[in-house]
Amino acid sequence: MDGTGKPYGLVAEFTTAADTLHAAQKVRDAGFTKWDVFTPFPVHGMDKAMGLKNSKVGWFSFLGGVTGYTTGMVMIWFMNAYDYPIFVGGKPMFSPFSAFPPSYELTILFGAFGAILGMLFLNRLPRLHHPLLKNRRFASGVTHDKFFVVIECEDPQYSTTETRLLLEGTGSQHLELVEE
Amino acid sequence: MSASVTPLKVLAPPPELERVPLVANQRSFGWISDQVAGIIEGKTPRWWWGAFIPSVLALMILPAMLLYQISTGVGVWGNNHPVMWGWDIINFVWWIGIGHAGTLISAILFLLRQRWRTAVNRAAEAMTIFAVMCAAIYPAVHVGRVWFDWWLFPIPTANGLWPQFRSPLMWDVFAVSTYFTVSLLFWYIGLVPDLAVIRDRAKTRIRKIAYGLFALGWRGSNRHWSNYEKAYLILAGLSTPLVLSVHSIVSLDFAVSQLPGWHTTIFPPYFVAGAIFSGFGMVLTLLIPLRKLCQLEDVITMRHIDVMCKVTLATGSIVGYAYGMEFFIAWYSGNPYERFAFINRAVGPFAWGYWIMIACNVVVPQLFWFKRFRQNLILVWVLSILVNVGMWFERFVIIVISLHRDFIPSNWGYFLPTWVDALTYLGTFGLFFTMFLLFMRFLPMIAISEVKGVIPQADPHHPLGGAKEGGAH
Numbered sequence: 001m002d003g004t005g006k007p008y009g010l011v012a013e014f015t016t017a018a019d020t021l022h023a024a025q026k027v028r029d030a031g032f033t034k035w036d037v038f039t040p041f042p043v044h045g046m047d048k049a050m051g052l053k054n055s056k057v058g059w060f061s062f063l064g065g066v067t068g069y070t071t072g073m074v075m076i077w078f079m080n081a082y083d084y085p086i087f088v089g090g091k092p093m094f095s096p097f098s099a100f101p102p103s104y105e106l107t108i109l110f111g112a113f114g115a116i117l118g119m120l121f122l123n124r125l126p127r128l129h130h131p132l133l134k135n136r137r138f139a140s141g142v143t144h145d146k147f148f149v150v151i152e153c154e155d156p157q158y159s160t161t162e163t164r165l166l167l168e169g170t171g172s173q174h175l176e177l178v179e180e
Numbered sequence: 181m182s183a184s185v186t187p188l189k190v191l192a193p194p195p196e197l198e199r200v201p202l203v204a205n206q207r208s209f210g211w212i213s214d215q216v217a218g219i220i221e222g223k224t225p226r227w228w229w230g231a232f233i234p235s236v237l238a239l240m241i242l243p244a245m246l247l248y249q250i251s252t253g254v255g256v257w258g259n260n261h262p263v264m265w266g267w268d269i270i271n272f273v274w275w276i277g278i279g280h281a282g283t284l285i286s287a288i289l290f291l292l293r294q295r296w297r298t299a300v301n302r303a304a305e306a307m308t309i310f311a312v313m314c315a316a317i318y319p320a321v322h323v324g325r326v327w328f329d330w331w332l333f334p335i336p337t338a339n340g341l342w343p344q345f346r347s348p349l350m351w352d353v354f355a356v357s358t359y360f361t362v363s364l365l366f367w368y369i370g371l372v373p374d375l376a377v378i379r380d381r382a383k384t385r386i387r388k389i390a391y392g393l394f395a396l397g398w399r400g401s402n403r404h405w406s407n408y409e410k411a412y413l414i415l416a417g418l419s420t421p422l423v424l425s426v427h428s429i430v431s432l433d434f435a436v437s438q439l440p441g442w443h444t445t446i447f448p449p450y451f452v453a454g455a456i457f458s459g460f461g462m463v464l465t466l467l468i469p470l471r472k473l474c475q476l477e478d479v480i481t482m483r484h485i486d487v488m489c490k491v492t493l494a495t496g497s498i499v500g501y502a503y504g505m506e507f508f509i510a511w512y513s514g515n516p517y518e519r520f521a522f523i524n525r526a527v528g529p530f531a532w533g534y535w536i537m538i539a540c541n542v543v544v545p546q547l548f549w550f551k552r553f554r555q556n557l558i559l560v561w562v563l564s565i566l567v568n569v570g571m572w573f574e575r576f577v578i579i580v581i582s583l584h585r586d587f588i589p590s591n592w593g594y595f596l597p598t599w600v601d602a603l604t605y606l607g608t609f610g611l612f613f614t615m616f617l618l619f620m621r622f623l624p625m626i627a628i629s630e631v632k633g634v635i636p637q638a639d640p641h642h643p644l645g646g647a648k649e650g651g652a653h
Contacts (some may be wrong), residue, residue: 021640024402037402040209041373041633043640044407048404055410061418072354075334079342091346101351101429105358108422112415116369119411120396123404127397142400143377145209168458 005179008131009035009152010163011138012172017043020147023170024049027149030166034155038132039150057118064114065107072103131180138178150178202296202634204478209632212479216374216626217381219474229619235613242607246321254324257604258597263583267601268322270575271608273430274458276314276356277451277571279363280423281459282308284624286366287419290412296487299479302374303620304463304472305367310464310615312360314608319352327474348432350638355429362422368413369408372398374624398627427451434578440521441582444509450502454571457495457541460488461567468561470620479626481558482555489554499574503542521582529594530581533573539644 017039018159024037028051037046044168071094081094091098120126132150133139142148149170151163167175203212249256259266282304289297320329332353336342343350375395382388398404428448435447464485471480510522525534544566547553554560580595619625632638 017640018640029207038400039402039405040213040400041629041638042405043402043638044633045640047406050402050404054408055407056637057407057410058414061414065418076345078333080345084336084340086341088344088346095346098346101348101425101432102345102354104425105351105354105422108418108425109358109361111418112365114220115411115414116365119369119407122407123401125396125398125404130397130399132400133397139380139399143373143380144213150442163581 003115007153008178008180009150010158010167011132011135011176011178012149012167013137013141013174013176014147014170014172015082015145019171020149021046021049023149023167023172026170031158032151032155032157034152034158036150037110038138038142038150040143040145040147041107043147051111056122057115060118060121061111061115064118065111067104067114068106068108068110071110072106073099131178135176135178137174137176164165181395200481200483201636202299202481202483203631204481207478207635209635209637212626212631212635213377213381213481213628215475216624216631217378217469217626219620219625220378220622221381221383224621225473228617231241231613232617235610235617238610240607240610241603242317242611245604245607246317248605249321249600250326250439254322256598256600258601259471260593260595260596262586262591262593263580263595265322265579266595267319267597267605270572270579271605272315272318273579274324275311275318275569275573275608275612276359277427277455277458277575278462278568279308279311279315279359280427280452280455281460282306282311283359283363283366283419283423284456284459286370286411287416287423289417291420292523294487295634296484298634299481299484300463300467300628301630302367302370302487302627303467303625304459305363305370306467306616306619306623306625307459307462307536308363309360309367310612310619311459312356312363313615314612316356316360317608317611318358339524346371347522348429348436351429352433355426359422359426360371362415362419366419369412369621370627370630372396373400373408373629374493374627376400378624388595389460424452427455439580439582440515440517441509441525443508445504446502446509450499450506453495453498453502454541454574457492457499457545458568458571460492460643461564461571464488464492464560464564466616468557468564470625476626479631486554487558489548489560492564493545493548496541496548496567500542505537517587521585525581527576528581528585530577530584533576533581537570537573537577541574544570590593609650 012023014023020037020039021043024046027035028049037043037050039046076099077094086092088094132142138148142176149167149172151158151167162176207215257266257268259268285297285304286301286308289301320326323329331337332343332350334343343353347353372395375391376398379388379391379395381392428451430534431447431451433443434442437443467480468485471477507522510518513519525531544563547559547563553563584595585592
């Protein structure tokens with residue numbers, strides 16, 4: 001914070017979930033796009049207040065699950081019925097029934113990896129550095145008991161004076177410009 | 181304007197119908213962080229060393245016993261004809277069963293919106309992971325020639341042979357390894373926001389780096405929470421059929437065989453109920469002392485103990501029903517071998533094991549019908565240990581009693597464990613408690629961000645409403 005860095009965004013601090021939710025609604029209605037709310041726990045109704053669409057993580061998980069099931073079935077067919085068939089106890093070389101339990105487990109395994117990797121990809125995590133985490137007040141509050149609304153300076157609607165006025169109007173206790 | 185508006189009158193529910201709040205004494209967000217992080221940041225308490233040193237000593241026995249067993253052979257155990265599966269498989273099923281409560285709490289209770297789970301899920305999930313680690317040792321070493329364990333994995337041998345997937349033992353390999361991996365992922369993803377809590381409070385550089393790396397740069401962004409919550413929901417949705425399938429597949433190791441006492445269709449649901457029963461027993465055994473030692477009585481309240489006792493009662497009663505139904509079907513089947521196997525359980529040479537099982541699994545949990553007993557912590561703790569004694573004997577009954585009387589009397593025998601059996605089992609306890617104690621000292625034992633979400637202040641729609649009694653949820 002030596003005052004020479006490029007500004008990253010305007011940070012407004014709140015102490016209750018309700019105030020943060022109302023502030024988010026105001027920022028959303030003002031038409032900002034590059035902004036975010038930071039909370040110590042997921043606040044119920046915040047997605048709607050921010051105008052966020054349903055998360056796309058489900059698609060990654062679905063893709064993982066389909067891959068897992070197919071892998072299981074094809075693998076077992078290839079190993080036990082195609083590459084080296086061995087006759088065991090009069091059972092068929094390949095049966096979808098006996099191949100089901102391992103394929104089912106692989107569906108879950110790949111589906112879980114899909115969900116987690118999809119979540120990390122959509123969130124652009126892991127990330128070793130972030131301008132906001134350099135700010136002590138933000139970092140020690142956001143995981144403790146403070147709530148923040150941040151409007152980035154790169155937002156096309158951002159204006160040094162009006163954005164500050166907007167956030168002041170939401171009843172924030174503390175406003176701060178954070179640098180990159 | 182306000183003169184014409186009559187305020188809406190909401191009748192308060194009578195005090196006896198008021199829900200007990202999930203976090204007692206109207207604690208704040210910050211209190212939760214401070215209290216849970218305090219366990220990690222504070223000075224190592226004496227009782228921790230008192231528990232850790234014996235655990236590590238017990239853990240040191242484990243490699244010694246495994247080395248002796250591997251270098252000498254499976255004969256050092258009590259397993260012998262006709263009882264070819266002994267303590268190895270009993271302990272495998274016992275440990276993996278204990279793991280099931282963790283997944284039940286983290287996944288099934290999440291889907292059922294049981295908000296009390298937030299106080300106990302982290303510790304229960306850790307318990308799952310460590311219990312599965314203990315369990316996995318047994319099948320790996322009981323094969324005798326452990327250097328061929330890789331034949332279990334889909335890798336061709338030197339002769340180009342593949343594993344044989346028509347056997348339930350292969351299904352088990354996939355079930356248990358998936359279970360371990362997904363439980364670990366689920367646990368870690370739940371930890372990420374809490375690791376960020378510890379990172380942001382860290383005073384030393386090593387802490388900042390270590391917790392910082394594993395927190396993945398989490399900063400509580402709501403755009404992140406949105407994806408995170410969806411991923412968490414999906415993981416819960418995936419873990420639910422997973423936990424049901426794991427013990428079902430473990431039971432198929434028995435049920436797919438032709439042996440009287442094993443060859444029953446009731447096994448999958450009965451094994452799952454028993455697993456959850458024993459797992460809740462272990463959760464209570466661990467958390468009743470810990471909530472006191474770590475001053476977490478406001479987070480893991482008497483209400484939590486109460487509901488866990490009720491789950492133990494419900495699953496214990498299902499298990500009791502299954503025992504009765506097994507007997508009925510053995511009689512109803514008209515199969516003399518089947519009938520003999522079951523009558524032999526109750527009156528045969530191992531009848532003492534059977535009646536310990538009945539006493540601990542069917543009779544003991546019935547005490548939880550009474551609130552007086554559910555509120556008595558010492559009693560609940562003792563009963564929770566008895567539950568796990570009973571569940572150990574259930575696997576003993578299924579495995580040893582079914583095997584020691586073969587189809588012809590010349591194949592009959594008796595089973596006695598050896599000192600190696602006993603010390604290996606003790607060693608797995610060492611592993612379990614060492615891991616658990618390290619976990620509770622270095623990682624947040626309570627899901628901080630989840631508990632913050634269930635206190636009344638967390639609800640933006642009732643900013644202070646219901647703060648006194650925990651909200652109308």
